[in-house]
Amino acid sequence: MSTTVSPLAPKSYPDMPDIEGVTFATVEAGIKYSGRTDVLLASLVEGTAVAGVFTKSKCSSAPVDWCKEILSNGQARALLVNSGNANAFTGKKGAAAVELSADIVSKAVGCPRHSIYLASTGVIGEPLPAEKFEGVADGLVAAQGQASWLDAAQAIMTTDTYPKLATATVDLDGETVSINGIAKGAGMIAPDMATMLSFVFTDAAIAPGVLQAMLGQNTETSFNAITVDSDTSTSDTVLFFATGAAEKRGVAAIAEVDDPRAEVIRAVLADVMTDLAHQIVRDGEGARKFVEIAVEGAETDQSAKQVALSIANSPLVKTAVAGEDANWGRVVMAVGKAGEPADRDRLAIWFGDVRVAVGGERDPSYSEEAASAVMKEENIPIRVDLGLGTGEAVVWTCDLTKQYVEINGDYRS
Structure with a gap:
């Protein structure tokens, strides 16, 4: 139990009613x-x-x-x-x-x-x-x-x-x-x-x-x-x-x-x-960012979830989030390695409301400044449209920081 409370912690605890029994x-x-x-x-x-x-x-x-x-x-x-x-x-x-x-x-x-x-x-x-x-x-x-x-x-x-x-x-x-x-x-x-x-x-x-x-x-x-x-x-x-x-x-x-x-x-x-x-x-160990990853346009809901998890579990994606780096190429990488149906040229990616990639390349109106502004927020939505079907899923993760390594390196010490 840490003495330093996560910056993502709730500001207050709910009033819990009695449960009889x-x-x-x-x-x-x-x-x-x-x-x-x-x-x-x-x-x-x-x-x-x-x-x-x-x-x-x-x-x-x-x-x-x-x-x-x-x-x-x-x-x-x-x-x-x-x-x-x-x-x-x-x-x-x-x-x-x-x-x-x-x-x-x-x-x-x-x-x-x-x-x-x-x-x-x-x-x-x-x-x-x-x-x-x-x-x-x-x-x-x-x-x-x-x-x-x-x-x-x-x-x-x-x-x-x-x-x-x-x-x-x-x-x-x-x-x-x-x-x-x-x-x-x-x-x-x-x-x-x-x-x-x-x-x-x-x-x-x-x-x-x-x-x-x-x-x-x-x-x-x-x-x-x-x-x-x-x-x-x-x-x-x-x-x-x-x-x-x-x-x-x-x-x-x-x-x-x-x-x-x-x-x-x-x-x-x-x-x-x-x-x-x-x-x-x-409260993820060392977390400073809360990340929602929504995948749509997959062939099935389960396929969408696997793609979302591939993104959420990528150390490269998570460290980019920690560094507030709008490195959407790492999201492309995570989609490609997921082992699920995907078509590079149908792929679209958003950081918040900012579309960063579409049609197999960087969005023509891409703004590094706008994308970077999203990454500076505490809550970061990432959305991916595979363009293949109606399957969808949402998963949640956090960033991967130096503190995570410190906590787990010292866990039994």
Whole structure:
């Protein structure tokens, strides 16, 4: 956790409403850090439904394996998160650590082991001292409700420079339903569950299968549409919990995907998840610029996304952005190497509202001064039209600065 806040950080934190059926407590357990909280325990009312999306890394962490194994139960009673240690690439010790963690929380909360979700973030390859949870678990249970949403978001930070929170409300059956989310992430961020964690909660009553469909669809256009450094973490986890408390207020449960209210919730969930995803990019390690890359005119949406990611992940594009250099030739390069259908002579590129290239060459009215002015902005839109079809996609990234190298060169020091 950095003491210097990213210049792209939000100017204020949102007022987070209570979500009935969710309470938090945090503690300093000394997993890696000192002088700050590093463990979060969320207690969830009985009957809470859960959905999850996880890293596609072939070297996934022990907590990811645990969550994937129990997800089919569809129910959750507690979430335990630690920062400072990812419990990844820790072999049998890692598996034993999640078993011990689940046992400790199970006894303290008084719920089945298979209803306890675990997430860890931090250094890879270091055994997690799960026995430290033993000394704090009862205190965490006793302190439930004393930690705020901001406290919860702070406890899960690693190299983040600020906590990430988002909220939205929606009217269902004449009642207000809330969706709150927290996230962490600043480096090792790339699609395929762009080290990031996010936990989203609602008081709506939603069946696990419907919850999973909502989460999976929205992940593709939020967390799987961001990249800081093209590196997919071993620990990426997004969990969506629905406590069902709103049902007591007359909000009928959503049991089927084709329930019209499911689309209403999904759309609001999309806003929350996209907000959190943007905050992760804005906190990219060393970031000074937030870059939106929109690709249109591709043969398919998926092809457009691959081209957009090729641009977003290019070190040459990202360093040009850092240097405020309107080097559109690097965008041409990234389009060409993407491995997707493209025609050099149909290509058009914009930096902001300034068209810099068209028809296979520099725009006849190209202005270096106008293009450079766009690059000096904090938020930089880059648009590419491939001129081949109707496929389109948007991804978000940040610049690549000297500070990124410094942060990651010193990460374990």
